[in-house]
Amino acid sequence: MEQSNTISLPVTVEKDIKDSFSVNLLNNQTLDSPISIRLKYNRIFLIKDGSGILYIDGAAYPVSGSEIFLLAKEQIFSFSKHSTLSGYELCFGDCFWEKTPASVNNCKAVLFNNTADNQHIPVPFSGYQNMDMLFNTLFLEHESEDYINKTDAMAAYLKVIMIKTANLNASLTKAYDNFEKQIYRQFLGLVQKQFHTTHDVSDFASQLNISTRKLSGICKRNSNKGPKDIISLQVITEAKRALQFSTKPVKEIAFELNFNSPEQFSHFFKKYTNFSPHLYRLDFVKIGM
CATH class of the missing domain: 2.60.120.280 (Regulatory protein AraC)
Structure with missing residues (x-):
């Protein structure tokens, strides 16, 4: 791949x-x-x-x-x-x-x-x-x-x-009967369904009836990633899709992904991609020409 x-x-x-x-x-x-x-x-x-x-x-x-x-x-x-x-x-x-x-x-x-x-x-x-x-x-x-x-x-x-x-x-x-794996899979399922409304690790930990520290340990043992990284990866993936395949303004994408402002979204996106949302979209369009 x-x-x-x-x-x-x-x-x-x-x-x-x-x-x-x-x-x-x-x-x-x-x-x-x-x-x-x-x-x-x-x-x-x-x-x-x-x-x-x-x-x-x-x-x-x-x-x-x-x-x-x-x-x-x-x-x-x-x-x-x-x-x-x-x-x-x-x-x-x-x-x-x-x-x-x-x-x-x-x-x-x-x-x-x-x-x-x-x-x-x-x-x-x-x-x-x-x-x-x-x-x-x-x-x-x-x-x-x-x-x-x-x-x-x-x-x-x-x-x-x-x-x-x-x-x-x-x-x-090996993942079927392991309780910790079950918690990890439940967390992934919740992230898929709720990343539009929350990015807070504590929100997911609360729904799983465990502490944020416990959730962090489970995620790192099962994926070598922390829960915040897993949430962010889901958000980044969806943001890339929206920038590549829609004409929505960056502001609209930011609010749909539960950011308080376009600036907050831009800072987050650049942290993970080294591009601003605007430049990322322009670069993708140029590649497709």
Whole structure:
């Protein structure tokens, strides 16, 4: 994975998907007209083979094959022109995920509440055939005629796929039953939902019923980052998206991200990027020309 500064594309918000769930078969599909899409649904790409580059929130991931890409809702992605893909594209909303048993909720949290760390998962040759079989079974089920409880059946297949995906990464499997990991995942989930309204570590610690010191220790042991850094990274990511892909004034972006003034936002943004919001936007526009 490497930082991308090579393209600038108009952003299209993902269209609504029936029943908040879809599975698409990709058979040597060539992308001749790439567009950037802001996701309303979580997404899993199982790539058997392919070529090109997948861009996710400004980071570039070469596509080669025998791999999985995880994309969470609100992320922005696109493929480079003439990228080719063979495999499957699985999309699901949180409302569909609620149909899966509660026992597997930790699995989704591990994979999607910190997607940046799990964006790309190589699939060993020995395990790809099994993953392909699972996706193909789900695809055939999705394409079959509707029947009572069909969505429940597909949710069950999704559960198995999520567990198998997590098991591909040994570091993720250790996270299921560890209480401290559960607190960490809950914190990541709260940050994703509430960074527009608060950046205060104590607010999140209070919701988790632990002290700020305890939360700090948990975050550092699980990510080598403090809770403030994790919150700031989420805010910076969203700020970059807004500056790159919208025409909103900096003042409006600042207030939407819960800053008291444009000056406070500018100081914060420059601290983490070495650019003022205005210069960052200008630089991005120049790159896309």
